[in-house]
Structure formats: C-alpha cells, structure tokens
Amino acid sequence: MRIKLLIVTLLIVSSAGIVLSIMSIHNKNLAEVDLVVINDVVKTAEKNWGAINEGTFQNSILKQPFTIVDKSENVIYETQGNHFITLYDSIKNRDLLIDLKENNEIIGKIIIHNNHQEVLQQMKRELVITISLIVGIVMLVSMLYIIYIYRTLLSPFQQLQKFAANVARGNFDVPLNMGKDNYFGAFTESFDLLREELEAARQREYESNRSKKELVATLSHDIKTPVASIKAVSELMLMQTKEEKLKKKVNTIYSKVDQIDLLVTDMFHATLEELQQLKVTVTEVSSDLLVEMIENVNDENQISYEQIPPCLILADPMRLQQVIDNVISNAYKYADTKVHIKAHIQQNYLELHIMDFGEGMSEDELPLLFNKYYRGRNVESKSGSGLGLYISKYFMENMEGQISCYNRSDGFTVVLKIKLAS
Structure with a gap:
C-alpha cells in the first residue's frame, strides 16, 4: 500500500515538472530575440528606405512587433499590434532601438518592442492554470485514495466493531460478512x-x-x-x-x-x-371469592377481616390463593400474632392490606423482600427458602396487579393490589 502511495505521488510530481518545463521553454521562446533576423530586417529597411516612405514595405522575417521612425520621430512603418508613442517611452519600456543609416548618415530608427511584460503576464496566467490543474489532480487522487482506504481498511474495521458489539450483547445470529478482496482474510x-x-x-x-x-x-x-x-x-x-x-x-x-x-x-x-411454566390464566371473578380464600387459611381463627367490597376482579383463583397462603403463612411464622385484613377500592384496584402485629422488618431490608432466595435477619431458626414472596410477586404482576409492603408502628403490612375488571 505504501508503494502504491509513493508511485502516485511520483506521478503527480513528474506531471507537474513536465508542465512547468514546457511552460518555461515556451515563454523563453517568446522572450528571446533573434539577432540575425533583426540584422536582416535592419539591412532590408536601409536598402528599401524609399519604399518604406512610400508605404510599400513588407516584413515577413521578424515575428516580433516593431516600428520604423524617421529622424523626426514620425512613424513611417509599424507592425500590427504595436503602438509607438515617443522615443522616450520606448527607452522607458526598454525597447530595442537600432539606427538606420544611409551613406553613414542616420536616416531613422527601428524600434523593436520589448514584450517582456506581456510574456510575464502570460507566464503568470499559465502558472495559475498549471497550479490549479495540479491541485485539482492532487485533490482527485487524494479523494480516490481516501475512498480506497475507506473501502479496504476503515469499512472492514467498522464491520468488526458492529460485529463485536453484537457478540457482546449476546446476539450471535448476525454473521460477519466480508468481501473476497478483504485484506484481513483469515483474521x-x-x-x-x-x-x-x-x-x-x-x-x-x-x-x-x-x-x-x-x-x-x-x-x-x-x-x-x-x-x-x-x-x-x-x-x-x-x-x-x-x-x-x-x-x-x-x-x-x-x-x-x-x-x-x-x-x-x-x-x-x-x-x-425459570422454565416459564408457571402459567397464569386471568379471568373475571367476583370479589366474594376472596372471603373463601381467606377462610381456607384461617385454621385457628387467627384472621379477622373487614367486609370485602363487592366488585369484579381480574385474577387466576388458584394463583391468588397461593399468594394469600404465602403472605398469611409468613405472618404466622415470623410475627406469631393474629392477622387483620382491610379491604377497599383505590382507583382501578381492589386493595387488601394484610396486617400482623409483630416487630416488622428493618427499613433497609424492605426493598429486598421480593428478591429470589432473600431471607430477612428475623428468620432465626425458622425454615424457609426465600421464594414465597418472590413467587407471589411473579403471580401478582402476571395478573396485572401489584404487591408491596411497609412497616407500621404496631406491626407489618403486605398490600395486594388486585386489578378491577373494566
């Protein structure tokens, strides 16, 4: 790849050098004065002085513009494109002044115009065009080279980056597609x-x-x-x-x-x-069913409860029974007190506040109670796996309800929010 870049650079420099050389030769030819030709013109003008005065002189030798004046600085011949003013202006312009003689007497002058400024302006124009052309070529080659670098190096690296991100996220279904001309090959x-x-x-x-x-x-x-x-x-x-x-x-x-x-x-x-086989089938049931569920766990008449508001709720009766069983059995096991249940409708939920009168939980443990396998510091030697409240939360959320808990000054409360049927 470095060799390719070097070759391209050398080609650009060589092209620029060739163009500048051609310009230099061309402008040198424009600026050079052929002394032999000028001498021939001078001799011809001297021999044909009379024809010049008559206006019949023709020049076909000297290509540069020139003017022929007499001793009084009157123009008697001037090539096209040449504008003679005075001898002073010609001297100022560094024109070439040559005396014309006849019998060793000066009869006039031939003034060859110095086109140095024109040549210089032309060189500047050509230099600007050449530099613009070279810059354009360099920019074009650079753009092509950048595209080449992007397609052969940067684009594959971007694909590798996306591939690595997919692998990191565990998305193994997206393959790493690379072209046949990929530089990284087996990598x-x-x-x-x-x-x-x-x-x-x-x-x-x-x-x-x-x-x-x-x-x-x-x-x-x-x-x-x-x-x-x-x-x-x-x-x-x-x-x-x-x-x-x-x-x-x-x-x-x-x-x-x-x-x-x-x-x-x-x-x-x-x-x-974990196998996603704990199915929850939600149906519309009467809130009267809650009384039966509470009585199913009221073996020793330790539960007192207020009247359940009559309404239709969304629940899976079997799963809701398991939730109530878990919450009340925890109250029996850890608080070892009677249980009181309050019920009321709040917004779109029927709320059951299941209250015991034990010591409650420390505040820093409350957010952890519904985590899998978590058991509080008050379990002492009591049996349990730390799954009851976790599974209860799973059931309640799948029945579009909620479960939460909080400490009271005289005990501990678990709140079951059961969704009302619309």
Missing part, C-alpha cells in the same frame, strides 16, 4: 468462527441448564407424593394416639413434614418459573 474468518462457537456453547449451556431444571422440577413433584403420604399417616396417628409422649413425637413428625412440603413446593414453583 475475519476466525472471528466469524468464534461467533459460531460462542453461539453453539450458549445453546449447549441453555440445554444443560434446562435439563437440570427439568430434573429438579420432576424430582420436586415426585417427592411431594411420599411427603403427602407421610403427612396423611401422621394426621391419622395424631387422631388415634392417646399417649401424650407418643403424640408429641408424632406432632413433631407432622410439623417437619409440613416444612418439607412447603420447601418442596417453593422449589418446584421456582423451577417452573
């Missing part, structure tokens, strides 16, 4: 191979993770069957056992089975959510 081809390998590796990773999640979901589902059997047997034993010591042990088994069932359920739901 760009290696980049495209890298893209293909990264895409294949990501696909393998995705399939591997999906297989693992499907395995966890399958195992979680399978574990729930024996757990349910153990729980049922425990309940039966609790009903039949009269001995307090044995009853206490069976009760321990029952509570631990209940914890295992909750953990497995959370794990199962989290896995399905």
Whole structure:
C-alpha cells in the first residue's frame, strides 16, 4: 500500500515538472530575440528606405512587433499590434532601438518592442492554470485514495466493531460478512468462527441448564407424593394416639413434614418459573371469592377481616390463593400474632392490606423482600427458602396487579393490589 502511495505521488510530481518545463521553454521562446533576423530586417529597411516612405514595405522575417521612425520621430512603418508613442517611452519600456543609416548618415530608427511584460503576464496566467490543474489532480487522487482506504481498511474495521458489539450483547445470529478482496482474510474468518462457537456453547449451556431444571422440577413433584403420604399417616396417628409422649413425637413428625412440603413446593414453583411454566390464566371473578380464600387459611381463627367490597376482579383463583397462603403463612411464622385484613377500592384496584402485629422488618431490608432466595435477619431458626414472596410477586404482576409492603408502628403490612375488571 505504501508503494502504491509513493508511485502516485511520483506521478503527480513528474506531471507537474513536465508542465512547468514546457511552460518555461515556451515563454523563453517568446522572450528571446533573434539577432540575425533583426540584422536582416535592419539591412532590408536601409536598402528599401524609399519604399518604406512610400508605404510599400513588407516584413515577413521578424515575428516580433516593431516600428520604423524617421529622424523626426514620425512613424513611417509599424507592425500590427504595436503602438509607438515617443522615443522616450520606448527607452522607458526598454525597447530595442537600432539606427538606420544611409551613406553613414542616420536616416531613422527601428524600434523593436520589448514584450517582456506581456510574456510575464502570460507566464503568470499559465502558472495559475498549471497550479490549479495540479491541485485539482492532487485533490482527485487524494479523494480516490481516501475512498480506497475507506473501502479496504476503515469499512472492514467498522464491520468488526458492529460485529463485536453484537457478540457482546449476546446476539450471535448476525454473521460477519466480508468481501473476497478483504485484506484481513483469515483474521475475519476466525472471528466469524468464534461467533459460531460462542453461539453453539450458549445453546449447549441453555440445554444443560434446562435439563437440570427439568430434573429438579420432576424430582420436586415426585417427592411431594411420599411427603403427602407421610403427612396423611401422621394426621391419622395424631387422631388415634392417646399417649401424650407418643403424640408429641408424632406432632413433631407432622410439623417437619409440613416444612418439607412447603420447601418442596417453593422449589418446584421456582423451577417452573425459570422454565416459564408457571402459567397464569386471568379471568373475571367476583370479589366474594376472596372471603373463601381467606377462610381456607384461617385454621385457628387467627384472621379477622373487614367486609370485602363487592366488585369484579381480574385474577387466576388458584394463583391468588397461593399468594394469600404465602403472605398469611409468613405472618404466622415470623410475627406469631393474629392477622387483620382491610379491604377497599383505590382507583382501578381492589386493595387488601394484610396486617400482623409483630416487630416488622428493618427499613433497609424492605426493598429486598421480593428478591429470589432473600431471607430477612428475623428468620432465626425458622425454615424457609426465600421464594414465597418472590413467587407471589411473579403471580401478582402476571395478573396485572401489584404487591408491596411497609412497616407500621404496631406491626407489618403486605398490600395486594388486585386489578378491577373494566
């Protein structure tokens, strides 16, 4: 590439030199005076002095403009384009003055016009034209060279930059297209191979993770069957056992089975959510259904609630039941107090304020409660996976609702905002 640039530069300089040389030779020819020809004209004029006075003299030898005057400075012959004024002006213009003699007596003068200024002006004009031509050629060659550099170097680099940005964003579907005359050759081809390998590796990773999640979901589902059997047997034993010591042990088994069932359920739901299989089917249902949902978790009559405003809401009854179960079970587990529920309509939502009367949460933990696997500092030795509120938020948002929480001076509140049917 450097050799090409050097060749182009040399061609431009050579062309400029040739043009200037031609100009110099041409102008030199214009400015030079042929002394031999002038001497012939002088001799001819002297021999034909009478013909000059009569106006019949013809010049076909000297190409430069000249004037012939007599002793009184009267013009008796003048070539076309020549304008004689006085001898003083001719001397001032540095014209060539030659005496014409007859019998050794001066009879007149021949004045050869000095066209130096005209030649100089012509040289200037030609120089300006030549410089303009050279500058134009240089600019044209420079533009062509810039286009050449852009197409062969800059454009491929811009393509590489866009390609790298796509790869960084994980967009492996856009190939790196390069022309056959690409200077980078195998270099760009290696980049495209890298893209293909990264895409294949990501696909393998995705399939591997999906297989693992499907395995966890399958195992979680399978574990729930024996757990349910153990729980049922425990309940039966609790009903039949009269001995307090044995009853206490069976009760321990029952509570631990209940914890295992909750953990497995959370794990199962989290896995399905990552597999995008936690389907939410939203329908229009009556708000009266909320009373039944609350009563389903009011086993020990620890829940009091205000009248639910009659209205139509958008919800998936099964998923909304899971949300209420999660929130109230958390209140039982961590606050260990009674629960009171307030209900009212606010703008386009039916709001349920589920309130316990425990110690609440620290303010810096409130924004983290709905994160996956987050458990607050008040959990102590209580069982849990940190998925209940995370899954509840997932369900509420997919039902076009919201879930939030805040501390009160006398406890902790979780707010469920359920979308009203339009």
